[in-house]
Amino acid sequence: MPVKVPWLKGVFPALVTPFVRGSEAVDEEAYRRLIRHALPDVDGIVTSGTTGEFPYLSRDEQKRLVEIGVEEADGKPVVAGCGASSTQEALALAEDAKEAGASAALIVTPYFLHPSDKGVYQHYYDIATTVDLPIILYNIPQVVDRYLPRTVVEDLADLPTVIGIKDSSGNLTYTMEILEYAGDRIDVFVGHDEVVVPALAGGVNGVILASAQVYPEVWQEVIRMINAGQVDEARGKQREVQKLSRIFCRHGGGVAVKAALKMMGLDMGPPRKPLKSVGGALLHETRAEIRLELEKIGKVPMKGTAFAYPDGPLSERFGDLEITAEDVAEHGLRIGSGISGEGINRVQIDLIAGGKETPLGDAYALQMTYPLHRREALTTILEPALTVRPSTLLLPTLPQRNLRQANMVYGPAQSALGRAIVDGLEKEVIPEEAVDRDVMIALVTIHPRAMDRHTLSKSVHAAATAALREAFT
Amino acid sequence: MGYKTDWFNGIFPALVTPFTAEGVDEDAYRALIRFVLPHVDGVVPCGTTGEFSYMTQEERKRAIEICLDEVDGQVPVLAGTGCTTTRDTVALTAWAREAGVDGALVVAPYFLKPSFNEVYDHFQAVDGVGLPIVMYNIPQCAGTHFKWWTAEGGLLDFDNTIGIKDSSGDLPFMEALFEKVKGDVSIFVGHDEVVQAALAAGADGAILASANLIPDLWQNVYRATQEGDLKTAQEWQQKVQKLVRIVVRCGANQACKEGLRLMGVDVGDSRHPIVPGGAFRREDREELRLQLEALGKIEKSSVTYLVGDKEVATDLFATHHTPDPVTDWTMKVGEGFAGPPFQELAHVDLLIGLKDGPVGRAIERSLTEWGEDRGLRTIAGRPETLLVPTVTIRTAEQRKLFERAAAGVKLAIELSIEDGFLPEPILDDIALIVNAFVHPAASIAKRVEFNNYKAARHAIRKAIEGRPVVEELKAEKAAARHPFRYAP
Numbered sequence: 001m002p003v004k005v006p007w008l009k010g011v012f013p014a015l016v017t018p019f020v021r022g023s024e025a026v027d028e029e030a031y032r033r034l035i036r037h038a039l040p041d042v043d044g045i046v047t048s049g050t051t052g053e054f055p056y057l058s059r060d061e062q063k064r065l066v067e068i069g070v071e072e073a074d075g076k077p078v079v080a081g082c083g084a085s086s087t088q089e090a091l092a093l094a095e096d097a098k099e100a101g102a103s104a105a106l107i108v109t110p111y112f113l114h115p116s117d118k119g120v121y122q123h124y125y126d127i128a129t130t131v132d133l134p135i136i137l138y139n140i141p142q143v144v145d146r147y148l149p150r151t152v153v154e155d156l157a158d159l160p161t162v163i164g165i166k167d168s169s170g171n172l173t174y175t176m177e178i179l180e181y182a183g184d185r186i187d188v189f190v191g192h193d194e195v196v197v198p199a200l201a202g203g204v205n206g207v208i209l210a211s212a213q214v215y216p217e218v219w220q221e222v223i224r225m226i227n228a229g230q231v232d233e234a235r236g237k238q239r240e241v242q243k244l245s246r247i248f249c250r251h252g253g254g255v256a257v258k259a260a261l262k263m264m265g266l267d268m269g270p271p272r273k274p275l276k277s278v279g280g281a282l283l284h285e286t287r288a289e290i291r292l293e294l295e296k297i298g299k300v301p302m303k304g305t306a307f308a309y310p311d312g313p314l315s316e317r318f319g320d321l322e323i324t325a326e327d328v329a330e331h332g333l334r335i336g337s338g339i340s341g342e343g344i345n346r347v348q349i350d351l352i353a354g355g356k357e358t359p360l361g362d363a364y365a366l367q368m369t370y371p372l373h374r375r376e377a378l379t380t381i382l383e384p385a386l387t388v389r390p391s392t393l394l395l396p397t398l399p400q401r402n403l404r405q406a407n408m409v410y411g412p413a414q415s416a417l418g419r420a421i422v423d424g425l426e427k428e429v430i431p432e433e434a435v436d437r438d439v440m441i442a443l444v445t446i447h448p449r450a451m452d453r454h455t456l457s458k459s460v461h462a463a464a465t466a467a468l469r470e471a472f473t
Numbered sequence: 474m475g476y477k478t479d480w481f482n483g484i485f486p487a488l489v490t491p492f493t494a495e496g497v498d499e500d501a502y503r504a505l506i507r508f509v510l511p512h513v514d515g516v517v518p519c520g521t522t523g524e525f526s527y528m529t530q531e532e533r534k535r536a537i538e539i540c541l542d543e544v545d546g547q548v549p550v551l552a553g554t555g556c557t558t559t560r561d562t563v564a565l566t567a568w569a570r571e572a573g574v575d576g577a578l579v580v581a582p583y584f585l586k587p588s589f590n591e592v593y594d595h596f597q598a599v600d601g602v603g604l605p606i607v608m609y610n611i612p613q614c615a616g617t618h619f620k621w622w623t624a625e626g627g628l629l630d631f632d633n634t635i636g637i638k639d640s641s642g643d644l645p646f647m648e649a650l651f652e653k654v655k656g657d658v659s660i661f662v663g664h665d666e667v668v669q670a671a672l673a674a675g676a677d678g679a680i681l682a683s684a685n686l687i688p689d690l691w692q693n694v695y696r697a698t699q700e701g702d703l704k705t706a707q708e709w710q711q712k713v714q715k716l717v718r719i720v721v722r723c724g725a726n727q728a729c730k731e732g733l734r735l736m737g738v739d740v741g742d743s744r745h746p747i748v749p750g751g752a753f754r755r756e757d758r759e760e761l762r763l764q765l766e767a768l769g770k771i772e773k774s775s776v777t778y779l780v781g782d783k784e785v786a787t788d789l790f791a792t793h794h795t796p797d798p799v800t801d802w803t804m805k806v807g808e809g810f811a812g813p814p815f816q817e818l819a820h821v822d823l824l825i826g827l828k829d830g831p832v833g834r835a836i837e838r839s840l841t842e843w844g845e846d847r848g849l850r851t852i853a854g855r856p857e858t859l860l861v862p863t864v865t866i867r868t869a870e871q872r873k874l875f876e877r878a879a880a881g882v883k884l885a886i887e888l889s890i891e892d893g894f895l896p897e898p899i900l901d902d903i904a905l906i907v908n909a910f911v912h913p914a915a916s917i918a919k920r921v922e923f924n925n926y927k928a929a930r931h932a933i934r935k936a937i938e939g940r941p942v943v944e945e946l947k948a949e950k951a952a953a954r955h956p957f958r959y960a961p
Contacts, residue, residue, distance in 0.1 A: 243960065251961055279816065279914025286961045356803040356831060365804060365835035368824055368906045369849060369861055376863060379822045382953035384810035385755035385931070386941055391806035411957025422950040425943055435943055436801065453960055 005163050007077045008187045009205045010043030011219045013212035014051040016254045018268035026061050028068060030268055035072040037266055041216035044077035045069055051210040051254040054081045056272040066100035083108035087123045094131040104134040109148040121152045128159045137165040150177050157182040166191040166208050172198055179203050193245035197238045200226045210248045210257045215241055244293045252282030259287050263300050288404035292451055305448045307398055309348045317350045321363040331358040338466030341459030344447040351467040353440040364439045367393055374399035378410055382418040392440040408450050416457040417442055420464035429472050475634030480549045481659040482677050483514025484691045486684035487522035489729045490536055491740035497536050501740050506543045508738050512688035517578055519553035521614055522682040522725050527744040541573055555580030559595045566602045576605035583615040589623045600631035611640040621649035628654050638663045638680050651675045665717035669710035672698040682725035683717045686732045716764040724752030735762050735792045736770050750949055756811050759931040766790045780899045789893030794938045803830045807936025809928035816915045819924035821932045822908040833904045852879050853886055855900040863910040877918045878909045881925030889933045
């Protein structure tokens with residue numbers, strides 16, 4: 001008879017595996033630190049899961065992780081990832097896990113070669129009937145490239161040692177189907193960080209998540225709220241970590257989690273090769289985004305942001321371009337300024353336009369040869385390969401301290417400025433004869449903490465529209 | 474039982490349909506047909522490339538009528554009559570039969586996903602019209618990929634089936650067709666990238682989007698294969714491979730239309746929601762143009778450059794994009810973009826201008842005052858070219874990759890001198906400032922070099938030709954999508 005175990009509920013982090021830089025050896029001390037960090041807010045832990053880079057770990061290493069887990073977990077259950085491509089190896093890993101004191105084995109759908117449904121069933125059947133250890137099935141089509149078939153799960157649920165399934169697909173139609181056909185006999189866990197609330201509302205018992213070592217307390221709250229029927233509150237809570245959860249799920253997995261932990265002072269080292277700490281699946285730009293999100297939820301402190309929007313007479317604000325108020329007057333340069341938005345969304349644009357033969361032409365060309373460190377000027381485009389006319393440089397007035405700040409300038413700000421210029425052409429604010437004759441430089445000041453690209457775009461568009469209007473009328 | 478006709482062989486272009494605001498652009502359509510006719514064994518109006526799914530039944534009828542009239546019996550006309558419903562398909566096929574087409578190309582009913590027995594009944598109903606029918610497999614659009622047994626069953630069972638067009642590019646599927654029905658009906662390949670392979674394996678002909686552009690070159694492939702000269706056929710396929718990959722993978726209809734316009738055959742743009750700079754991206758347009766030049770489909774002509782006091786006549790690959798004369802060399806701005814992959818993409822901003830203008834002065838001053846510190850250097854003397862890294866170079870690995878970017882930019886300048894855009898007599902009068910971007914995570918050196926070559930080559934032409942023009946900006950402003958505008 002199938003048995004549900006009382007402990008299989010709540011929040012389980014799928015722990016990353018720390019490695020030493022250079023040697024790539026497992027860093028046991030770091031692993032202990034990680035477990036101690038997460039333990040107060042979790043109901044158990046999962047060793048050598050997908051987040052833990054299990055395919056890159058030897059059998060001995062995986063056993064050692066379970067041993068450490070059991071030593072550190074203070075009696076809380078330790079679920080041992082025992083995933084392998086072959087049944088033989090999965091069996092051996094499960095034997096090891098039992099010896100090391102694991103509470104259950106998490107066994108991924110066999111991967112790489114493509115066994116039939118019968119083969120998949122046999123894989124789990126062999127393990128369940130050979131090793132005296134509870135088994136949790138594991139569906140993760142993102143890396144296995146196939147679903148664990150529902151009909152197979154339905155049959156496996158009858159085996160007495162199969163106690164649960166982790167569904168990382170994020171596909172709620174699959175989750176609901178499993179709940180429908182096996183939920184009476186085994187516990188269903190959601191393994192996709194982006195759909196925790198809907199999965200819990202749909203009836204799953206708990207979560208095994210990469211993000212549960214970064215913000216386990218958030219998921220505890222979400223579970224408590226769902227159990228208390230406070231669905232609105234639970235949605236709000238999930239919304240706070242939605243972007244981070246998406247980054248963990250889709251932009252680097254364990255690598256992204258390690259980046260986040262490092263920002264929080266828990267250095268888990270690099271991933272094993274061929275994965276890269278950054279620049280591979282996890283882009284530099286996305287890593288910058290992780291820090292911002294961690295700042296938002298209070299996991300890392302915000303840095304000071306003393307700065308000022310340019311002020312004083314407009315004609316004197318173009319000193320960086322070596323253009324004086326006298327130049328503006330003498331060469332009939334057109335200037336205009338616009339401000340839009342509130343708080344961190346406040347944007348100021350000081351714009352100067354004029355003929356290529358004036359000092360502005362020289363300033364334009366010089367900017368292209370003089371990347372002001374962290375204040376590089378860029379040609380304004382609507383999108384790549386679609387430069388606006390008159391040709392316009394966007395020059396940030398504040399140094400870009402990280403890639404995220406740079407992204408705010410070169411993404412939303414640049415495209416919104418471009419759109420405002422083309423709008424100006426359309427509305428004939430910018431005269432047709434200026435298209436080839438003139439160039440423009442827009443000094444753009446954006447709050448260093450700006451983070452909402454949509455709002456920022458609106459602010460930039462409004463400020464640029466005002467600046468163009470002032471300059472050309 | 475289906476049967477094999479004597480006319481369904483060889484190269485058939487899937488004609489694009491030129492549109493006016495109101496309907497089919499008859500004059501442009503006739504001009505297009507006259508353009509391809511000397512080189513083809515038949516024509517296909519209202520195929521996928523002809524945007525049949527964006528046309529009303531009346532427009533399709535009109536296009537087929539124009540086609541029949543212009544072709545005037547010189548080659549067979551195989552009309553696209555497939556619709557989503559059986560009722561419409563039967564009606565249009567029956568109309569086409571009366572109109573006098575030689576056969577109908579009938580796509581698998583699409584969007585809603587009928588099961589194979591429903592698809593079978595569909596073709597059986599169309600067979601009842603009595604017109605020779607070509608079944609059409611194009612899973613990329615229709616969403617249904619025939620299995621060999623459904624194709625075989627349909628092909629053999631229906632009296633009026635004369636062939637199948639397979640645009641999937643799925644060669645195992647084609648081989649199964651050869652095994653089952655070769656000789657009973659004609660088997661046509663519809664995927665431009667595998668034409669030579671399919672013909673060599675036994676296909677009877679090809680219905681192709683790119684046969685709007687290069688029907689004569691496809692005849693080279695077809696004839697060489699017929700004569701058993703596989704080597705020549707392979708060579709021709711390889712020569713056109715890049716062009717046809719751009720066409721097939723980047724939205725064939727708009728790609729063909731822009732290609733034709735570059736060749737002087739103006740057939741307008743695709744209907745919305747296909748937009749210029751969409752699936753057929755701007756960098757694809759530049760590459761298509763270069764391929765058409767390499768294949769002799771765009772020829773050089775004389776354009777006047779007024780540079781300072783000089784008047785220089787230069788032979789270059791001018792198109793409708795190219796102003797004549799090219800004036801005001803104070804400072805021209807150009808931008809180019811090329812990828813993938815993401816980490817190795819290139820984004821080049823450049824200025825071309827007079828040496829005694831802002832560009833020349835900026836180069837001189839920057840080299841004197843901060844050139845060394847900021848990694849600036851000239852990479853060419855004629856024209857004097859200053860290369861500026863857009864992103865600060867920090868590591869030796871980044872420096873090495875930036876060298877590859879520099880090599881790409883240099884090649885772009887050399888080839889632009891060679892192709893006439895940067896003519897010899899003005900090389901001492903102008904200078905270039907080139908900002909090149911290498912992502913800090915870039916690894917693949919060859920892609921960095923090649924992407925920077927492409928982006929720089931495009932940027933040089935765009936600067937000289939004053940592109941994008943204001944009309945493009947206005948037309949594309951609303952839909953433009955900056956990749957960094959959105960959160961991850």
